[in-house]
Amino acid sequence: MPCNNRETFLEKIRARTTPDKARFISDSDHSFSLSMLNVVNRLYKGPTEYSGRNVMIRTHGQFATALAALALDGVARRILLCPADIPDAQIPRLMQDGEAELILTDADIDVKIGIAIEVDIVALPRFDTEWVLFTSGTSGLPKLVLHSFASLTGPLGDGLSPDQPVWGTFYDIRRYGGLQILLRALTGAGSMVLSRTDEKIHDFITRLGNMGVTHISGTPSHWRRVLMSGVAEKMNPSYIRLSGEMAGQDILDCLHSAYPQAKIGHAYASTEAGVAFSVDDGQAGFPQSVPNAVAPRPNIRIVDGTLRVRSSAMASRYLGATAPTLVDADGYVDTGDIVEQRGDRYIFIGRREGVVNVGGLKVHPEEVEATINLHPAVAMSRVWGQPSPITGALIAADVVLTPKIDGIERDFSDIRQQIIAACRTALAPHKVPVRLIEVSEIPVMTSGKIERHHA
Template sequence: MHIDFIIQRFKESAKDEAIIWNDTVYDYQHLIDRYEFWLNFLQTKTKASSVVAVRADYNPDSISLMLALIENGNIFVPFSFANKDIDEKIESAEVEYYIKFDTKGDFEFIETGIDATHELINELKVRKNPGVIVFSSGSTGKPKAALHDYTHLLNKFRTKRATLRTITFLLFDHWGGINTLLYILSNTGVIGVPSIRSAEEVCEFVEKYKIELLPTTPTFLNLILISKAYLKFDITSLKVVSYGTEMMPESTLKAFNKLFPDITLKQTYGLTELGVMRTKSESNDSLWVKVGGEDYKTKVVDNVLFIKAKTSILGYLNAASPFDSEGWYDTGDRVEQKGEYIRFLGRENDIINVGGQKVFPAEVESVLMQIDNINEASVYGTTNPIMGNVVAVKIIIEKDESLNKLKGKIRKFCKDKLESYKIPVHVEIVEQTTVSERFKKIRN
């Protein structure tokens, strides 16, 4: 009923490659078989419209289970292996059943004893529509349980489009990862699941399976550049690298584009509360981008992006509604405008206030990473009794260099490229900067 169009496409492509997992290629007939198993399992083991959490990475069974949950009208709560505080999130999402996969694909089925009674969940049950609950990152406080009506999200996949051989780099519970997965499946493309998400492993996987699309983060792209894994493995099968989830330093974008001018670099934009929007970059090495699509309206108020979407969440299960009286959502993203294009400057909560002047870490990082011998820079604010805050940075260097020499190089290089209050006052050389399990930079 809900995904008949997807299953029909699977049947038409039954003998085609579908998933590469654990160095084994599975066809679409295998997905159909496992989908039918899981549909029967859910109808036998769970109540109608119940809330079911799944902890997994992408594998043939977890993917087939997700599709079966949609078709069966369940509310799906994905958790990746990297997800923390799952017990607390199970309570927030009112999870009634919990299916835990291990890395081999074996699973455990648990009845939690929880009865889902939240008014938003009941609203979805009355509609008899499937749902999905995705948790926010919690970077600005307690992770919020955002409830979507899955039927709204599926509409954009009904029109069949071209697809590429794609790595599922973003995690099982990442909104961009779910969107990519549904796009590839609905167009009967090929999904590749690397066993380890490291620069070397991913580049090797790209070479071995002729991967064409890598959806990733700016931090991971820079790790590829630093590691020089692209010299060890041939990644020229890549046609598109899409990036999002955090700010892209312009220097990283230009460096990657210079090395791989034939790879299209595409900036993506999506939010847990709204879904993933269509984007169009001004050029391959430009951070200017158009954001929107037929289901979205955008406006900029005081340099902050606001969005109204047909695919908005029904609401949070553990927090107040994030929308104003007219349905607009404050993204918290600072932008500048140029005609139809915008350029993201940074999140409002990342801004460093130096004596009343605003500093965006990504701007400073982009300049610093142009300096010889600097591989990575992580900029953050640190308290100062006079200015309130000053700019600090943790630096990874390629070759040994004294701290005093490095500080001098930074001051000299930045003098005519940054206002004086943006130039780092505190500089620290480190072996590695802090990166989350989702390959996003953690500034501290």
């Protein structure tokens, strides 16, 4: 339905941009001043082509998607942000489920600096454009999650927008975590530095430093990679944000020691639930007071040990004929994240679907990883279930060590014994890894999360 009363993202950007403020959006190939930003006339076919239609944006890089999405907000009826790693074979089904009528690709938008095309800007009906995000499934088809301008901007009024921040993110803006940062930067008074497709992490970090990034977000796995990159000191952010995976105490402490001047916060968010809350006290988990928070702050419930969230930032539903329902009878999203009360805090234990069953006893890989990661020589770990004819599974772990200092060789068998000893002290016997494997890398998906194979 056309709707004339909401501001578009582009109008919000313009309202906060004055010629004296040097605001920009850039990747390594392009940099646009936001005061000059006119994106509608970058669409080769003109905006009329997209008016009132459901458009899937599928470009190679993030930059083109950012411009296209800003051009179409308020013009299209629905925007579907297709991540770059969705294979061609899945597109027809996703278009059908998302009711997409056409695809906007790199061939449809001009991202070169300077304005190349003249189009007639006609008065078009204004739409309260819907935004569709893809979930980061480990296998099969991603789910399509329906958001609105209201749900996406809901979490942005939390006061985390100081004067002229320069935001960066290790997320892709076609994922919920990245889109939040893009919108936060642009509709606040900030600038945005995007990574280019296939840009190496040390190049991106160096560039973030050169661009003067002040605020930056990523998953704990992203941040482990930063700390392992050897160039972490090239940037000097004043605010670091973690989300998307549980932030263990080890990564919070490591970041604090690498960036002692930075404020470090971890946010609880998912594509479905939106941003539920953020924690800024440097401790893992969240204080018990959060679940009792009253509206307009999100409502949080713990049902059977699993976190459920209801807020104005959450999505409205999944799209598609066979899509499951998004919320329970009381309007809460079941996040699938298991929490446990320890003292006056709730600590994240793991994901419901990732549980390894050892002889009938449940093990959350994340809980074991949190213990392994406390070892000072460990940069990153991944716990998995090794098949066993006796107990069904046993706990095994891949371990990446921190970069060698001064090239001194370390003996992994010593480290292994220390890790096992620490696990025996902290964990029940069935949770202690029987196998620790030193690996050079643990795969991280484009969503920024550790790649896991659930049985």
